[in-house]
Amino acid sequence: MTQNELGIFEQLESEVRSYCRSFPTIFTKAKGYKMWDKEGNEYIDFFSGAGALNYGHNDPTMKKKLIEYISEDGITHSLDMATTAKADFIKKFNDVILKPRNLDYKIMFPGPTGTNTVESALKLARKVTGRTDVISFTNGFHGMTIGSLSVTGNAFKRKGAGIPLQNVVTMPYDNFVNDELDTLDYLERFLEDNGSGVEIPAAMILETVQGEGGINAARFEWLKRIEEICNRWGILLIVDDVQAGVGRTGTFFSFEKAGIKPDIVCLSKSLSGYGLPFAVTLFRPDLDIWEPGEHNGTFRGNNHAFVTATAALTYWENESFENEIQEKSTIIYDFLSKIVKDYPELKGEVKGRGFMVGxxxxxxxxxxxxAAKAFENGLIMETSGPKDEVFKLFPPLNIDKDGLEKGLQIIEESVKELTKEPVAN
Structure with a gap:
């Protein structure tokens, strides 16, 4: 790729761009787990749109449904008006996802992005409880608008706000200090002691696996105790499943195996199934105290996303898809464990759950x-963590075993090439 071809982006696009710096080429086509650039180079995609493409690129069933809907002049934009596309999604989501998991949630459409669903969750928690403070956790990431940024741990991203980020208390995530210290003993002491300076909050917000924060997976026992603490103190538990949800950790919701039922759940990214902007906020029916129009947004009625999201839910109509995820997750985890063992120069540790690992x-x-060497060798993946210390694998959930093995082989080749040389600068 010549610099002249990339020059239009360097000359006219803002310096804030980031992923195009990690993957310096012009992409033209994508299908399944593969992408192609202008030069015809083929790449295996272990990035999946930062978790927005859990079913890969241009899924044929979703594409067919979307093309049919568009060709029949189906409603595109509708704010929150009732449409057949929305009704179909609500019914299928309730029948295929909520009912089988014994989850009784109202469905809110807060706007198209992850930060929209988090903002609405925080606003609702404060409205219901009448309290202002929220407890968030170290290395959490919840979005880039002011409310979401206030509960985000990353100092670099927080600095971009340009104003003080208030009404949030940050507590240590599971194993933040070390394996021996139970961070919830620390948290509970703050709630119990009137001299701690910490008020009883409206909510606690967390990711069960921290995506941008370094693929930190909370233990199920830790999550269960969080729920118990919230119940004891009348605190609402918000689980941000924007990145970890929709099958990424092995089950549709990332909290299922922990056996908890959050009061509020945030979903976006892969919810549309096709990479279209789409988010929902789920909450207990008794929390639904909104006045009509009290929280709104012009693009919360993305009917094209309703169509593809409804089609995507067919993957979850029986247990076979989830079983395949579990089977391939074992292949990935075993591979990473072998890499850590075979290449001690990495000084590595395997992190995460399911298809959200590194x-x-x-x-x-x-x-x-x-990650850079893998891109040279034909694979796209990113890094995460406060110091970008984790190289992160996010293959599509429906990748076939051949594609998965090829991608893993590229990662091993890349590690091998780098560890043959001195790793220190």
């Missing part, structure tokens, strides 16, 4: 080098 390297800058 290797954290103690060697400064090495994970970034692995």
């Amino acid at each position: 290797i954290s390297s103690e060697v400064d800058g090495l994970s970034n080098k692995v």
